[in-house]
Amino acid sequence: MNILIAGGGLAGTMAAKALRELDPGAAVTVLDEERHRYYPRPNLIEFLAGRLPFEKVFAFPEGWAAKQGIDLRLGQTVARLRPAERTAETGSGEILSYDALLLATGARAALPPVPGTGLPGVFVLRTLDDALALAEHLRERRRTVVLGGGLLGLEIARAVRGRGGEVIVVEFFDRLLPRQLDPAAAGILKAQFERLGVAVVLGAATQEILGGADGAVRGLKLASGAEIAADGVVVAAGVRPETAVAREAGLAVGKGIVVDDRMRTSAPGV
Structure with a gap:
C-alpha cells in the first residue's frame, strides 16, 4: 500500500x-x-x-x-x-x-480586503515562520495593533503585551469575542484586558494600513477617519480553507473540499 x-x-x-x-x-x-x-x-x-x-x-x-x-x-x-x-x-x-x-x-490565514496588507510590518500568525518573523520584529518595535478581537487576536495581544510591547486591539463588532460572549461577559473581558495594559477599540472598521516614507507600516486608518500609530499590525481575521x-483537479469543492461521512472526496482514492 x-x-x-x-x-x-x-x-x-x-x-x-x-x-x-x-x-x-x-x-x-x-x-x-x-x-x-x-x-x-x-x-x-x-x-x-x-x-x-x-x-x-x-x-x-x-x-x-x-x-x-x-x-x-x-x-x-x-x-x-x-x-x-x-x-x-x-x-x-x-x-x-x-x-x-x-x-x-x-487552511491559510485570511487577509481583509483593505489597502496595505502587503506592507512590511504586517503579520499573520498561522505558522512557526510567522511567529519567528513577528518575534524578530518585536525586538526593535514596540507599538502593535492587532486587527481582530476574536480568540486568536486576544491571545496574540496578550502574548505581545507579555513581551512588554504596547498593544491596541481593533475589533469591527461592538464587543470582544462577538461569536462567543454576550455584551455583559464581553464587557468583563474587555476590562480584564485593559487592566493588563491592552487598549481596545470596538466598533471600528479598518479603511487602510498606512505606510511610512520607508515603505513600512506606520499606522492604521479607520473608516471614521481616526488614525492609530503603530510599528506593526497583526491580522487575526480567521482562515480560508x-x-x-x-x-x-476537478474534485467537488464548496466552502471547503466536499467529502462524504467517511471523509472520501469525489475522486476515488482521495
Missing part, C-alpha cells in the same frame, strides 16, 4: 502515525510545505510570549518520522493532482504515484 499525505500539520502527522501503527508495511510519504516538523499551533502563542523555548515547540523529537518509517519531506507541496492516474506532481516537478491520497492541507489543488 502506497499512501501519500499532502500536509504535515496535526491531521497529516497523526494520520501518518496511525497508518504506520495499523500497517507496518505500508509506504507512507508526507509532503509538508513548512520547513519545520510538526508542532501544535497553540504552542505558537506560548513561543511568541517567550514562555516556551524554540526546541519545546515541536510535538516529536528530531528524527521521529524517520524512526517510524515515515518519509517526511519538508518544504515540498502537492502542486497538481491527477486522480484518474493516481499521481501527484510536487512543486519541484516530481511525479509521485499513490494508492491512497490524504489531503490534509488545512486551502482548496486550490483540489479544485484544479
Whole structure:
C-alpha cells in the first residue's frame, strides 16, 4: 500500500502515525510545505510570549518520522493532482504515484480586503515562520495593533503585551469575542484586558494600513477617519480553507473540499 499525505500539520502527522501503527508495511510519504516538523499551533502563542523555548515547540523529537518509517519531506507541496492516474506532481516537478491520497492541507490565514496588507510590518500568525518573523520584529518595535478581537487576536495581544510591547486591539463588532460572549461577559473581558495594559477599540472598521516614507507600516486608518500609530499590525481575521489543488483537479469543492461521512472526496482514492 502506497499512501501519500499532502500536509504535515496535526491531521497529516497523526494520520501518518496511525497508518504506520495499523500497517507496518505500508509506504507512507508526507509532503509538508513548512520547513519545520510538526508542532501544535497553540504552542505558537506560548513561543511568541517567550514562555516556551524554540526546541519545546515541536510535538516529536528530531528524527521521529524517520524512526517510524515515515518519509517526511519538508518544504515540498502537492502542486497538481491527477486522480484518474493516481499521481501527484510536487512543486519541484516530481511525479509521485499513490494508492491512497490524504489531503490534509488545512487552511491559510485570511487577509481583509483593505489597502496595505502587503506592507512590511504586517503579520499573520498561522505558522512557526510567522511567529519567528513577528518575534524578530518585536525586538526593535514596540507599538502593535492587532486587527481582530476574536480568540486568536486576544491571545496574540496578550502574548505581545507579555513581551512588554504596547498593544491596541481593533475589533469591527461592538464587543470582544462577538461569536462567543454576550455584551455583559464581553464587557468583563474587555476590562480584564485593559487592566493588563491592552487598549481596545470596538466598533471600528479598518479603511487602510498606512505606510511610512520607508515603505513600512506606520499606522492604521479607520473608516471614521481616526488614525492609530503603530510599528506593526497583526491580522487575526480567521482562515480560508486551502482548496486550490483540489479544485484544479476537478474534485467537488464548496466552502471547503466536499467529502462524504467517511471523509472520501469525489475522486476515488482521495
